[in-house]
Amino acid sequence: MSVDSSANDVAWAPAVAFYFRVTFHGKPSISDTNFKEVSGLTVDMDVETVKEGGENNFTHQLPLRLKHNRLVLKRALAKMDNDLEKWVKDNLENGFSIGFTPRNITITLLDSDGKPFSQWLCSNAYPAKWDLSVLDAEKNALVIETLELNYNLLSRTQ
Structure with a gap:
């Protein structure tokens, strides 16, 4: 049995995890492809467990919040000397005195041609933690900085 394919068929390729861009919206807009890792794109539903009188086979799981x-x-x-570092520093060091400046952040997964394959939007993000990797004279490794951000809502936009 042969499969008929027409010239209009679009070739599909699986997404690769290493080709992505992180964009911080606002003024100035910051687009950065220098991140080595992005994680935390997670949504979890809190639930309330309710026991029903006389029912011993299960409990009700009621949704509460994301x-x-x-x-x-x-x-x-x-x-x-860049805008991202200035935004992080201003929020972590001066956020309580001058006010936090949240930004929307888009994580864009790129295809092999550098075009958007998929996108996620983290709304109203602000820095919550900055961390530096261990400085070790016995290792030949890059110094890695880790930035953790809180955000209100995660949505897939593409």
Whole structure:
């Protein structure tokens, strides 16, 4: 049995996890492809367990609210002369005195041609933690900075 394919068929290729871009919306807009890892794109539903009188075979699981893990971005340590570093520093060091400046963040997974394959939007994100990897004189490794951000809502936009 042969499969008939026409010239209009679109070739499908699976997504690769290593070709992505992170964009921080706002003024100025910051687009960064230098992150080595993105994690925390997670949505979890809190539930309330309710026991029904006389029913011993199960409990009711009632949905309450969505919760999101922190968005975690990792990259090699960069100099503090860019807009992303300034935004992180301003929020972590001065956020309580001058006010936090949340940003929408888009994580774009790119195809082999560098075009968007899929996108996720983290709404109203702000820095919650900055971490530096261990400095070890016995290892030949890059210094990695980790940025953790809280956000309100995760949505897949493409």
